[in-house]
Amino acid sequence: MNISAPFIRRPVATLLLSLAILLLGWVSFGLLSVAPLPKMDFPAIVVNATLPGASPQVMASSVATPLERSLGSIAGISEMTSRSSQGSTQIVILFDLERNVDAAAREVQAAINAARNLLPSGMRSMPTYKKFNPSQAPIMVLSLTSPLLDKSQLYDVASTVLAQKLAQVQGVGQIQIGGSSLPAVRVELQPRLLDQYGIALDEVRNAIVQANVDRPKGAVEDASRHWQIQANDQLEKAADYQPLIIRYQNNAAVRLSDVATVRDSVENRYNSGFYNDNDSVLLVINRQPGANIIETIEDIRAELPALQAVIPSSVQLEVAMDRSPVIRATLHEAERTLLIAVALVILVVFAFLGRWRAALIPALAVPVSLVGTFAVMYLLDFSLNNLSLMALIIATGLVVDDAIVVLENISRHIEAGEKPMAAAFKGAQEVGFTLLSMNLSLVAVFLSILFMGGIVGSLFREFSLTLTVAILISMLVSLTLTPMLCARWLKAEETERKPGRLQRFGTRLQERVLAGYARSLDWALRHSRLTLCSLLATIAFNVFLFIEVPKTFMPQQDTGQLIGFIRGDDGLSFQVMQPKMEIYRRGLLADPAVHSVAGFIGGSGGINNAFLVVRLKPIGERGVSAQDVIDRLRDSVPKVPGGRLMLMPDQDLQFGGRQGRSSENEYVLLASNLDDLREWLPKVRDALAKLPELTDIDANEGEGAQQISLQIDRATAQRLGVDMAMITSVLNNAFSQRQISTIYDSLNQYSVVMEIDPTFAEYPEALDQIQVISADGARVPLSSFARWERSLEEDRVNHQGQFAAESVGYSLAEDVTQEQANAAIGKAVAELNLPTEMQGILGGTGGQFEKAAKGQPGMILMALLVVYIVLGILYESYIHPLTILSTLPSAGVGALLAIILSGGEFSLISLLGLFLLIGVVKKNAILMIDLALELERHDQLSPQESIRRACLLRFRPIIMTTLAAMLGALPLLLGMSEGAEMRQPLGLTIVGGLILSQLLTLYTTPVVYLYLDRLRHRVNRWRGVRSDAALDTPV
Template identity: 45%
Template sequence: MNLPEACIRRPVMTTLIMAIFLIFGFFAFKQLPVAALPRVDFPTINVSARLPGASPETMASSVAAPLEREFASISGITSMSSVSQQGSTSITLQFDLNRNIDGAALDVQAAMSATARRLPPELPSPPSFRKVNPADQPVLFMVLTSSTRPLYEVHEFGENVLQQQISQLPGVAQVNIFGAQKYAVRIKINPDAVSARGLALSDVRTAVAAANSNAPVGTLNGENQRLTLGATGQLERAAEYGNLIIAQKNGTPIRLQDMATVYDSVENDQTASWYNGQRSIILAVYRQSDANTVEVVDNIKNRLEAYRAQLPAALDLHVLNDRSIPIREAVEDVEFSLVVAITLVIMVIFLFLKSLAATIIPTLALPISLVGTFAAMYALGYSLDNISLLALTLAVGFVVDDAIVMLENIIRHIEMGKKPFQAALDGSREIGFTILSITISLVAVFIPVFFMGGVVGKVFVEFAGTISAAIIVSGFVSLTLTPMLCARFLKAHDHHKKPNLLERTFEAGFQGMLTAYRVTLDWVLKARLLMLLLTLGTVYVSAQLYTAIPKGFFPTEDTGLLRGATEGPPDTSFEAMAVRQQRVAEIVKADPAVDYLTSNIGGFNATNNGFMFISLKPKEERDKAEVVIARLRRATSEVPGMTAVFQQVQNINLNAGRQSRAQYLYSLQGPDLNQLFAFAPLMQQRLAQIPQLRDANIDLQLRNPQLSIDVDRERAASLGISSDQIRQALGNAFGSRQIATIFTPATDYQVIMEADRAYQQDPAVLSRLLLKASNGLNVPLEAIATIKPSVGPLAVNRISQQPAVTISFNTAPGISLGDAVNAIRAAERDVSLPPTIVTSFAGSAQLFQDALKGQGLLIFAAILVIYIILGILYESFIHPITILSGLPSAGLGALLALEYFNMDLSVIAIIGILMLVGIVKKNAIMMVDFAIERRKMGDDALSAIREAALVRFRPIMMTSFAAIFGVLPIALGHGAGAELRQPLGIAVVGGLLVSQLLTLYITPVVYFYLDKVDSWLSGRNRRETQETMVSGVPVAVPQAVHKPDL
């Protein structure tokens, strides 16, 4: 008893098995996380260090270089890059995708500890690291503003209350603060006033640090009581520091306020954030990699009233950049496409079967297969996202295919006059192997995807797993539930029943199609050689089209969010940059498509750099995002001395944590700094002239004004002044030194000392800076050093421990990434880059090149796996070739459709073509299976394949139309995330339209020719094996000569 027969005879068992699928699937659906795209974890660690006042060169050589040398010994690092700017260094370590991030973090911690002895002792705190996932974007912005309270009070509530409470919510990974304005006591020292009192800046620093002691002093232990001693050495506010006595002179106290302005300020006064033009503190919330974005955002929003109730007076809380909104919209749109696809497929089934009962039977396969797939998705750790829902939508078109094939064959037996029960037994037994072949070979298409490496593999393994689960469940349902329902609910054929008008009309149309097909098929079978040449021509044209079509990576989605990057001249001060940044922000906010924006400068960026997050209005109220970007680019170009670059925020960031002003990265590396710095600007200028590119900009800025201090070491030594003493004096005056710490129950604050602003604006002050000689006298710096103006880099960039320059760029509208890459390679030849300079793409551009290399291999591997599976199922080397002969026509249709709609051959489109490999062969399997059975009954090859093509014409048409209409909503493309899904839909629909037509003729012709080969091989094998052993001697038994069919 086979499986279908067992299910037919045991309907209760079959029903309960289906109920299990539905129950487990329903509960799994409720537990599945919701996200924009599948979880892609980049094991990435960011190491940062700060040394206020240090130049970029100093940070690179004394901080970045020692750390990088130690990190280089850590296993599993795929890329290491660093950016050293004024007073800060950031090192990004990206590990192999299979590297455990926690183990990598332990190795990084150990390397930092080993390097600690070689780092400058002036570092206010040791380097720190954090585990990051550059693929993640903030899921929510919490913005705090106040029109009356100082910003450090706004920051204090954000850091000590909101950040702490939100960080503890389930699913929240971290909460970063943009535009931080943490409280600090700032001492603006007057160097002349200090020297006039016979003091040095180091004396002030020492006195302030000593006066702010918070150390324990001991205890008193009596016979009956123990008392802890506490000294009031902690100063907390600027007014207290102003009265601090620094020294005594002739019995008169010298107070800090006599030599400095002491005021309540912020720790970093070189960073700022705005929300719609108002200064603000922005909390960016990031989710954990396995968390549900929608749930994380909902958890925060549900607590908004509680957060607002805690707000101090005059503080306002705004919720921005809600990433759950586009995710909800995308999921809803895909769900809508799913419903439309199901409706269209049911209509197709009804039109062909002309019976409500017959329509319901395969229709039941849809919910059971899809709901059952949710259980598999939950077990595999998948989420409801654009990719998995896309797989489910595509599955609609062919999860009913198996049920249709089973149903149609049983109805054919009923029409022969059999009772439904017997027809179900005979029909399921006859067609069971065909369904098994279709199911196994269709799943086999996606086997290579499971072995894909890199980011593309991480993303699309969820697609492959989801659709494979749906196929397997649908195949099981077709072999169990469908024949059982047919046996119970189909009626015996009534020859006297009169069809209604709709049935007569459709049947007449179908019979007309069948007649036309019979006539054309007979003609093709007579002109077999011509059809064979057409098949070979299809292969050639497909190969040429594949070579010529533009190649792309991921389609750019219109998420409704833009990121803007701004840059001023290298010598721009923080104050001047703030004015210019606000002017750009005003222009952006005035655009009719813009809803709101946040703007930032400073922080870990250079003072002449800024960035913006721009939220656009709903799609129906604005132009396309690329049109808005073009308009903003033109409008902001009018701001003098500023350049602004805008790009669409994507659901996945593939630039491995590297900051860039545009979407794609191109790097140049070389050991010769002078050569690298000479050719990199030439390359950037050449790329800016290429019409295929936009926004080509370079991270090399060599015209940062500097003052070089050349110390006369012999003169300094004669006065007893050391190099360290000079460095300390300069740092005390101009380095924003953190000279003391204020500890409170909630947090700690810094006391910062630097020269008064008037002295920072006058380079001549350096000459008058006093140093204490060994004899106690103060010596001006100009007595032992020469001060010269010079220029230097605004930032020092390194990749893999080598100096590097990175050019970021966007592609022009309508230009594929592949075309842009080819144009850049041509530009390299135009510039004549020396061989010592090594160029490479990084981030998404590098991933595109990796994916491009594997495209052909992926398709070849899928075809090879299918061939092997079919060869095993049919025990034949030849029949699988017949079944696969229609694939070139599918590729031709897909490529023609993409070309017609001006779309790139992106990774998404390649997955569509991979889908076609699995879908198209189903027609051939149905024909070849039937033909093989007819051959066993004695028919010649020509008659067998002709009969197979005509008998299987109805199920072929049903499954073809079901597949086309199932994917049609995706191809039409609407709603959020449509840009990501549409190329796949276009490729599948185009491939199906062409292949379903051509394979009806290609398969019979190829079968006829290859059957001759199969017969010859079978005859030869029989002759070789039909030998008997007579007295141990093999004797050949005479065989009849096999005559191949003509």
């Protein structure tokens, strides 16, 4: 059956079919979303709970633990971590990739409700939750500055106006605001004046709460009119609170202003942000899952003039960070690489066939295959990203193979004197099964990638399916459009023109190369044992090289952006940290590669920690990689005592749910006993700090945050009529920045914050002047039943999997691979002999590498097994698939040698290259074996004569397809612009594998074919079955 025959006879229908594929693909191309990497929407939920003034230990024991126990009963949780700091707890829940996040969210809400009765009664609101994607970085950061407004007013503008407007932009997801907090009325009490008037803290709090209310008052109406009752029962500004009467004493009113300083200020004093040299409030914008990054950023930029118009004129709204330029440059470079690859493969066809008409046939077939792929990508909800575009670049060399095989076979018949129409019918029919074998086995390789599972499988799903679709469309085009064009286009070239000088030179060169190959092939067949030994040697060499090659997880991206953390020593105050951050800020801005720096200190990260976003100049301007910039900054930025600066390149894909990490890698210690954990963490930190493979060691611990420990004599307190609730309430009122009331506005809500005067609370001795009102109304000094002492305590408590957890973050030293670092850590920790009740695990990128590395050999074997099964089904043979698979060891050696000799690392991208080599290299063997079997069956040639003739007849298409695949990958290897760090490993693996496999498989494949043919005969003789080739014995 000749599948191509009806399409050759009906050129109009064939052209219109191809045009329809092109049109659908072109329309779909404009509808595809744009992203740096495929959609990796990890089902994750973050739960936040606040209890102002509570210590990290109290938050961990009374808030985090009850919530974790309740949340831990939810099915499908892969990881649950929590971080408790002063007054806040954040729990991050990562679910299995198959879990529906909306259904999980409902269960999270139910678990929070179930834990309600176990949470502290003083919580002003129940814990909240929201969905988020831990793998994605923000797409844009906006900065608000003003010479007139203070930062609380800027924060109010950002929260009340900008965040609400931006949330309405298509594609915008979560918006975080940092650098300050909302305006608030702060009541700063004077303990001496309170003592003078005999007023207790709770008395002041109750007076404020009762004076500021916003409740319904009803209405008055008569027969014809209706009046709504309104009153001035809500106090809005500090001036409204100052005359508030606390009590009457000696026939005189004691007002709030008599015992306190009341001013309009901020809700949280421990918060500050900046952009370059200016104090700033920052809006960090994330995108919704699946949203087009480029379109979302363009829509935000289009809204900026309108947003600037609705905020005060003194406020300057600027873009501090925008991911779209780097993404645009990366995708533009990938598209340029794709066009170069198409041009190179067309040149290969012209170089071998010597006719522009022949070269233009694949030039038409390739765009139809590639552009048509966009339509299926759109239907599958894929995006244009680095991996899908890499798939299309690689597909250029693969899809042209099909056109080359058909074109070359038809051209060979025309060169033999047949008419183009007859040659098209005959040539297309001859290679129909060959194309089917080549493409189905190739699809089997790529579909096996889907069985990787987990994060790796999700990451490469689009890559695999994009290639699969392109190959299947290519097979369709090669069996329809290509033979039709050959039948109607090649004849004019043959009848009207004589070969030109370039064509004659190419023909002579091909004849000489073919003659040389024939002589060397005859030598290899005569010395078949030596040739077979070389194949066995490559198999052994593969194992050796795979063990020796440096391994890592993913190539480090250069996104044009650095993430920085400033870790202050435990116990440092907010005021002390600010000048340290200022020194680092100036040092970063002084580097010639740095475009801008934005960041904030305080907030949920803690008062002694700062977060930075360092935006670099385009790589063409800075001329060095992001990692080189980090290495230079380590030496150039001044070292500040009491504060450590840590920088890492921002990555499009991040792993793990632990918040506030200062590096991509971490080693996590888990234990049921927090004291044991704190005893062993310094030992682990010191052991890792000694390793030359690691740098930027950052442990989640220190000497401890300074703490005041109150030792309460319960018996004395009870005798004086004071209970623990009274003591806690007084301390909360005095030192917790307690939010005691809410001011309701038409656009937002603001707090009334009460505390003692901050200048009074600068020293621990302030506790001696705190008085508690006993049950009988007496004023009892705190010092009469309690004593205080200084101590050290952690300023944060972490949990993972409901166990106490502490981590040591680290970066890899220069020229150190992830495998080497993991091995060094494992050895160092093993020498410490951790207690059996304590567990140490690798987190972040290091942990993901461990999981992926264990499965890599199995994934390669699975791909080989799948290909063997498909080929066995197609050829109805157990033997011939082994001949075809014998081409793969040399490709593996070539790929691994290329990585080692170039100083590269074997990553998941390199693993993709090996999968591609499995698909590409076996095509050569299929071309040989398919024709050899045909010659044995129909021309009654001996196995040696048939395989020799098949090798010579298929030599030209084999060289053409290999060169096309190699040149298609060459732009990936040579690219030096944005995104090259992701493409180069793939190009290196493919080019290296193809070079060596091309040199060896032209000789090893016919030898293996003959040896396995002899084995087939022996097996058939042993079974008593006739093994004539014409009978197609299934062995």
